[in-house]
Amino acid sequence: MTTLEPILAQHPFFQDMDPDHRRLMAGCASNVRFAASADLFREGETADQFYLIRHGRVALQVFVPGQGRITIDTLQAGDVLGWSWLFPPYLWHFDAQALELTRALAFDGECLRAKCDEDHDLGYTLMQRFARIMMQRLHATRLQLLDVYGIRA
Amino acid sequence: MTTFSDPMRPELHRVQRRRKDTHDTFSLELEASHGVETPWSFAAGQFNMLYVFGVGEVPISISGDPTQPQTLVHTTRAVGPVTKAIQALKPGDTLGVRGPFGTSWPVDACAGQDVVLVAGGIGLAPLRPVIYQLLAQRELYGNIVLLYGTRTPADILYRRQLAQWRARFDMSVDITVDRATDTWRGNVGVVTKLIPNAPFDPLDTVAMICGPEVMMRFTVAALLKRDLAADQMFVSMERNMKCAIGFCGHCQFGPSFICKDGPVMRYDQVVPWFGIREF
Amino acid sequence: MHEQMVVESNDFQHLIDALRQRGYQVVGPTVRDGAIVYETIDSVDDLPVGWTDEQDGGCYQLSKRDDTALFGYAVGPHSWKKFLHPPKLRLWQAQRQDHGSHFQFLDDVQDIPKYAFLGVRSCELHAMAIQDQVFINGPHTDATYASRRQAGLTIAVNCGQAGGTCFCVSMQTGPKATLGFDLALTEILEADRHVFVVEIGTELGAELIRDVPHRVARAEDLRMAEQLVAQTATQMGRSLDTTGIKELLYQNIEHPRWDEVATRCLSCANCTMVCPTCFCTTVEDVTDLTGFQAERWRQWDSCFTQDFSYLHGGSVRTSTRSRYRHWLTHKLATWIDQFGTSGCVGCGRCVTWCPVGIDITEEVRAIRAQEAPNDNA
Numbered sequence: 001m002t003t004l005e006p007i008l009a010q011h012p013f014f015q016d017m018d019p020d021h022r023r024l025m026a027g028c029a030s031n032v033r034f035a036a037s038a039d040l041f042r043e044g045e046t047a048d049q050f051y052l053i054r055h056g057r058v059a060l061q062v063f064v065p066g067q068g069r070i071t072i073d074t075l076q077a078g079d080v081l082g083w084s085w086l087f088p089p090y091l092w093h094f095d096a097q098a099l100e101l102t103r104a105l106a107f108d109g110e111c112l113r114a115k116c117d118e119d120h121d122l123g124y125t126l127m128q129r130f131a132r133i134m135m136q137r138l139h140a141t142r143l144q145l146l147d148v149y150g151i152r153a
Numbered sequence: 154m155t156t157f158s159d160p161m162r163p164e165l166h167r168v169q170r171r172r173k174d175t176h177d178t179f180s181l182e183l184e185a186s187h188g189v190e191t192p193w194s195f196a197a198g199q200f201n202m203l204y205v206f207g208v209g210e211v212p213i214s215i216s217g218d219p220t221q222p223q224t225l226v227h228t229t230r231a232v233g234p235v236t237k238a239i240q241a242l243k244p245g246d247t248l249g250v251r252g253p254f255g256t257s258w259p260v261d262a263c264a265g266q267d268v269v270l271v272a273g274g275i276g277l278a279p280l281r282p283v284i285y286q287l288l289a290q291r292e293l294y295g296n297i298v299l300l301y302g303t304r305t306p307a308d309i310l311y312r313r314q315l316a317q318w319r320a321r322f323d324m325s326v327d328i329t330v331d332r333a334t335d336t337w338r339g340n341v342g343v344v345t346k347l348i349p350n351a352p353f354d355p356l357d358t359v360a361m362i363c364g365p366e367v368m369m370r371f372t373v374a375a376l377l378k379r380d381l382a383a384d385q386m387f388v389s390m391e392r393n394m395k396c397a398i399g400f401c402g403h404c405q406f407g408p409s410f411i412c413k414d415g416p417v418m419r420y421d422q423v424v425p426w427f428g429i430r431e432f
Numbered sequence: 433m434h435e436q437m438v439v440e441s442n443d444f445q446h447l448i449d450a451l452r453q454r455g456y457q458v459v460g461p462t463v464r465d466g467a468i469v470y471e472t473i474d475s476v477d478d479l480p481v482g483w484t485d486e487q488d489g490g491c492y493q494l495s496k497r498d499d500t501a502l503f504g505y506a507v508g509p510h511s512w513k514k515f516l517h518p519p520k521l522r523l524w525q526a527q528r529q530d531h532g533s534h535f536q537f538l539d540d541v542q543d544i545p546k547y548a549f550l551g552v553r554s555c556e557l558h559a560m561a562i563q564d565q566v567f568i569n570g571p572h573t574d575a576t577y578a579s580r581r582q583a584g585l586t587i588a589v590n591c592g593q594a595g596g597t598c599f600c601v602s603m604q605t606g607p608k609a610t611l612g613f614d615l616a617l618t619e620i621l622e623a624d625r626h627v628f629v630v631e632i633g634t635e636l637g638a639e640l641i642r643d644v645p646h647r648v649a650r651a652e653d654l655r656m657a658e659q660l661v662a663q664t665a666t667q668m669g670r671s672l673d674t675t676g677i678k679e680l681l682y683q684n685i686e687h688p689r690w691d692e693v694a695t696r697c698l699s700c701a702n703c704t705m706v707c708p709t710c711f712c713t714t715v716e717d718v719t720d721l722t723g724f725q726a727e728r729w730r731q732w733d734s735c736f737t738q739d740f741s742y743l744h745g746g747s748v749r750t751s752t753r754s755r756y757r758h759w760l761t762h763k764l765a766t767w768i769d770q771f772g773t774s775g776c777v778g779c780g781r782c783v784t785w786c787p788v789g790i791d792i793t794e795e796v797r798a799i800r801a802q803e804a805p806n807d808n809a
Contacts, residue, residue: 060341071341204717405766
């Protein structure tokens with residue numbers, strides 16, 4: 001396969017995206033694979049990419065002293081992982097571990113940031129999509145926070 | 154001899170078995186005692202009032218198999234004096250039972266359609282009779298989907314059965330927890346996350362939702378987003394209950410008495426009242 | 433269709449005697465603790481002869497009349513539900529044999545009291561009919577209520593004057609008694625005569641009146657009786673517009689008036705105690721000190737209590753606002769969907785006995801006046 005563009009076109013994240021922008025992004029993308037239990041990234045590491053998961057399952061985790069790595073979210077095929085590449089200091093806030101064999105598209109954050117600076121339309125498109133994802137995650141997280149299954153005193 | 158208030162007087166049953174489900178949840182199997190021959194008959198979604206001598210009485214969902222009436226199973230959390238007293242009962246002990254009360258899940262009406270069950274926490278208990286009933290006549294239904302969310306992996310109810318159901322080729326089971334340690338390889342996140350990808354056809358689906366009211370609220374929202382109509386969804390409402398026969402007034406929810414117009418209610422009938430705070 | 437009769441006031445005792453001879457426990461109005469309450473009576477002298485009441489929001493006072501009317505007042509804090517739907521009732525008794533968990537229920541024979549209610553107002557007849565819907569005509573029957581209703585006898589009284597908080601005309605429950613009585617009396621008290629026009633409602637009533645000196649009513653008796661009742665209808669202390677009231681309340685669940693009334697309501701539950709249709713109860717399981725004997729009791733409860741709606745570590749209705757809203761919406765709106773009629777009979781008790789004088793008619797008026805155009809849930 002010479003270009004990743006057709007794969008991008010299939011992914012929900014890229015639906016309705018200008019083909020030119022898609023091509024631009026394909027240029028920053030690479031096909032990656034993680035074995036079960038492999039880390040995609042760890043908290044504190046440089047966040048210079050984001051992932052579109054094509055297959056498998058990834059756990060987003062926080063290391064809690066005394067409890068180990070606590071999973072607070074899981075992501076699977078179709079999900080976007082990582083937005084720490086968007087803003088300085090470009091460091092990961094969580095751990096991400098593949099729970100099973102996982103295949104994803106990895107996008108070069110530095111490369112994309114530069115392209116967004118040049119082409120603001122691309123920047124706007126990306127911001128829109130990430131903002132929507134963040135909103136959905138925030139909603140879901142807030143509901144999790146409610147601990148609805150917990151016993152009330 | 155006139156005895157008064159008969160529907161308020163429990164029938165005696167013997168505890169056959171007590172099973173620990175999780176750290177705070179247990180299941181109790183009862184048989185009719187004193188030579189009562191009539192097998193118990195209930196519909197999925199109904200509840201009984203269980204009485205422990207001298208302690209009190211509480212409403213508990215029937216969680217057993219409606220097609221196997223010889224044994225009566227209840228699952229509950231031990232949170233208050235009565236449920237803790239029930240938890241302390243041993244096989245052979247006597248318990249008072251009144252019921253069954255309430256409306257039931259519309260299992261028969263689902264024939265020919267996909268069935269989506271969304272359970273939250275202990276809400277899986279009143280839905281388990283539905284699963285038994287669906288699987289007893291599997292050919293009548295389209296896709297059967299169970300989505301189950303609970304607090305942590307340690308709080309998962311009926312693990313063995315979930316694994317059995319999951320292993321079937323004709324049923325879809327998806328489980329998620331609010332949080333987990335790294336030994337958990339399954340989903341983490343709120344149960345509504347499982348809805349966008351759940352394999353059912355919104356045109357031809359009945360959804361049955363059971364869990365804490367706030368969980369039912371956001372589950373309904375997620376199902377509406379998948380184009381289910383309000384009359385395709387059923388919820389199980391809960392309110393304070395004292396008599397279970399429509400006289401004490403405690404279980405009112407708008408114009409409905411949860412003990413006789415519920416607990417299972419079709420969502421479109423509940424819509425005017427569902428979101429009102431402190432109602 | 434029976435002819436109406438007339439009984440002289442001097443012969444009234446015969447009526448009470450006739451009831452007692454037939455084994456009835458006569459319950460009627462009497463003065464006690466500064467109010468007219470319902471209690472067992474055996475003599476005309478027990479009735480509040482020559483008394484009247486002055487009622488308004490949060491006010492109740494007795495005062496002497498300048499005549500000897502037997503029924504010259506409106507309703508007091510008691511209603512007949514005190515007898516039909518007793519405040520405390522033992523449902524059953526159970527006993528444990530030994531230290532094991534096995535137990536048995538004991539036979540609990542309770543006598544069915546045979547009440548003759550004397551002096552029942554039209555609003556109260558409607559209240560009883562409303563409670564019949566709750567306790568007899570639903571999927572379950574409350575045996576206590578049903579047996580007392582069946583064993584009982586009702587002697588109604590057509591109001592000769594309206595109370596300060598009465599609005600039976602608005603609720604179409606009076607002042608003339610039209611249903612549910614064995615006898616209905618209208619007291620005529622003039623300078624030269626003091627009689628009761630007696631309308632016979634049932635065979636039981638007809639049979640009873642035979643033991644009381646009476647004569648057939650004349651046209652002028654009937655005319656006078658009608659006039660009196662018609663006059664009462666013009667004196668109502670309050671009014672409530674029931675047009676579309678169910679929809680009005682259903683559509684105004686978040687009306688600002690609820691916040692306003694909540695600043696006044698003490699959540700004291702008086703209204704529910706005095707209301708003749710309020711029926712909520714709670715169930716209490718108790719044991720004696722040995723732990724071998726258990727009983728289940730039923731007692732009156734009120735939706736105004738903090739724990740009425742308790743569920744999983746907290747109540748659904750924690751605020752006074754939500755509880756007042758629940759009570760009023762139930763009484764005037766959801767009751768209609770539940771039982772086919774309004775829950776309110778316009779007796780005015782809740783207005784009179786509210787310590788801060790909250791007036792149900794005023795609350796409805798305020799909601800109607802400031803109806804939000806699109807304020808539905």
